Amino acid sequence: MQLTSLTSALVAGLLAYAIAPAIAAAQESGLALQEDEREGAYLFRFFADSDDVHVVSHYGAWDGQVTPAAHLAVQWNHERVTVPGVRAPVGSDEAVDAITTASRPISQTNGAYADYLKVRNEATAKLDYRRLRIGYYLSRETDYFAQQLDTRFDHDLFERSLNISFGTSYGWDDIAPLTDDDTPGQGGARRTWHGNVTATQIVTSTTVARVGVELNRVSGLQHSPYRNVYAAGTHAPERHPDERLRRDLFVRVSRWFGNESSVWVDYKLYGDDWGVRSQTAAVRLAQRITPAATFECRYRFYAQESAEFFLTEYPTLDGVDGYRTGDYRLGRFDAHLFGTRLDLALGELIGGPEWTHPLRLGLGYERYFNTNDFSANVLETGVSLPF
Amino acid sequence: MGRSAVSRLLVAVGALLALAGCATVPQYQREHLADPLMDFERTAAAERREMKWLEAREGSTGGSGGAGGGCACN
Numbered sequence: 001m002q003l004t005s006l007t008s009a010l011v012a013g014l015l016a017y018a019i020a021p022a023i024a025a026a027q028e029s030g031l032a033l034q035e036d037e038r039e040g041a042y043l044f045r046f047f048a049d050s051d052d053v054h055v056v057s058h059y060g061a062w063d064g065q066v067t068p069a070a071h072l073a074v075q076w077n078h079e080r081v082t083v084p085g086v087r088a089p090v091g092s093d094e095a096v097d098a099i100t101t102a103s104r105p106i107s108q109t110n111g112a113y114a115d116y117l118k119v120r121n122e123a124t125a126k127l128d129y130r131r132l133r134i135g136y137y138l139s140r141e142t143d144y145f146a147q148q149l150d151t152r153f154d155h156d157l158f159e160r161s162l163n164i165s166f167g168t169s170y171g172w173d174d175i176a177p178l179t180d181d182d183t184p185g186q187g188g189a190r191r192t193w194h195g196n197v198t199a200t201q202i203v204t205s206t207t208v209a210r211v212g213v214e215l216n217r218v219s220g221l222q223h224s225p226y227r228n229v230y231a232a233g234t235h236a237p238e239r240h241p242d243e244r245l246r247r248d249l250f251v252r253v254s255r256w257f258g259n260e261s262s263v264w265v266d267y268k269l270y271g272d273d274w275g276v277r278s279q280t281a282a283v284r285l286a287q288r289i290t291p292a293a294t295f296e297c298r299y300r301f302y303a304q305e306s307a308e309f310f311l312t313e314y315p316t317l318d319g320v321d322g323y324r325t326g327d328y329r330l331g332r333f334d335a336h337l338f339g340t341r342l343d344l345a346l347g348e349l350i351g352g353p354e355w356t357h358p359l360r361l362g363l364g365y366e367r368y369f370n371t372n373d374f375s376a377n378v379l380e381t382g383v384s385l386p387f
Numbered sequence: 388m389g390r391s392a393v394s395r396l397l398v399a400v401g402a403l404l405a406l407a408g409c410a411t412v413p414q415y416q417r418e419h420l421a422d423p424l425m426d427f428e429r430t431a432a433a434e435r436r437e438m439k440w441l442e443a444r445e446g447s448t449g450g451s452g453g454a455g456g457g458c459a460c461n
Binding site: 045047055057059061075158159160161196200202204205206208210214216246248250252254256260261262266268270272276278280286288294302304307329330331335364366368370374376378380 | 411412414416417419420422424425427432433436437440443444445446447448449450
């Protein structure tokens with residue numbers, strides 16, 4: 001815990017050090033925050049799935065120019081996850097948290113057969129200074145504490161027809177499981193290093209393409225401390241490898257059409273050293289109905305192969321090479337997602353006072369289902385106001 | 388970084404550089420590219436939120452651009 005406090009203090013110090021030049025520059029030039037380049041936003045999100053997991057999220061965001069060369073963005077999120085009581089043997093999928101992937105504890109003191117409420121708070125700060133970005137992320141739950149530092153640099157080439165971006169991040173998580181009656185519930189730490197290179201190219205006057213590669217190296221505890229696996233006729237705690245190397249290559253093409261619409265096409269190829277391979281393809285159509293209203297619809301298809309040590313039932317306690325998993329995300333399945341969204345310039349539509357004209361309202365709905373008989377509905381609504 | 392990842396990166400960047408060498412779209416013809424409907428960053432925050440709950444249901448990660456890049460059209 002002392003180490004956590006120390007790292008938090010260190011991160012706060014680094015951020016202050018990084019932001020200080022921008023603030024100083026603003027003071028020297030006599031600039032205050034530029035009043036016409038700030039925006040506040042609030043977003044409400046509701047998630048409900050076929051396992052009766054409910055998630056209510058409240059997002060807040062503020063961003064604005066600090067100096068002509070520096071832009072600061074701050075976001076926070078308060079999330080309440082309700083995981084239903086256990087209806088099947090402990091360690092089954094019913095107890096899996098929809099958002100954080102951490103399972104709920106199963107114990108008499110936590111009321112295994114009653115709803116379990118988990119609260120998560122997170123905050124993000126990002127500072128863009130010329131072509132450099134630095135950011136800090138913090139997330140806290142009762143049994144999980146995550147932090148991340150990230151940075152990126154991008155550069156334009158060929159008369160700004162090509163942009164190359166390099167990004168990296170380092171995350172460190174501390175996992176301290178609550179009392180659990182049927183597993184040892186041992187905690188641990190997880191470290192994640194991420195790197196990416198992204199290239200964005202103007203292809204024609206109506207087409208832009210983006211290509212990128214990402215690499216993630218994850219070390220430490222990567223299984224659920226609450227989950228059991230059915231092995232050799234009994235239950236044994238889940239056990240995953242401590243190292244995972246994850247790679248992906250993605251492509252996005254965006255094309256403009258003359259009737260005030262655009263189409264995006266996405267493709268992603270993913271693989272890791274646990275044997276999981278996946279492909280994702282998506283298409284999104286955005287249509288401006290009026291100057292004050294935009295409608296979007298999209299479809300996403302996802303297919304993955306299982307990890308090398310994934311079995312639905314293990315004949316021995318050793319599992320496969322010593323590893324056992326009850327996580328269906330490491331199995332083979334396909335998934336589909338349909339989404340729609342309506343964005344309205346509310347102030348203009350209702351004809352209110354002038355200060356309300358930049359007010360925007362967003363309404364979104366997504367339907368997700370996969371071949372594991374899982375489905376989810378996601379509702380999202382939010383307002384934003386530049387000021 | 389694995390050799391295959393480096394190869395993919397080189398192929399991807401090489402392909403884009405090759406495209407860049409073919410023609411450069413003049414600034415005055417980039418009107419539509421600057422439209423919000425074409426801006427990749429417009430959906431970046433929503434994609435990060437979506438990726439969070441999708442990662443809780445699927446075995447892969449990434450693809451939303453990571454730290455991202457500019458739209459190259461401003």
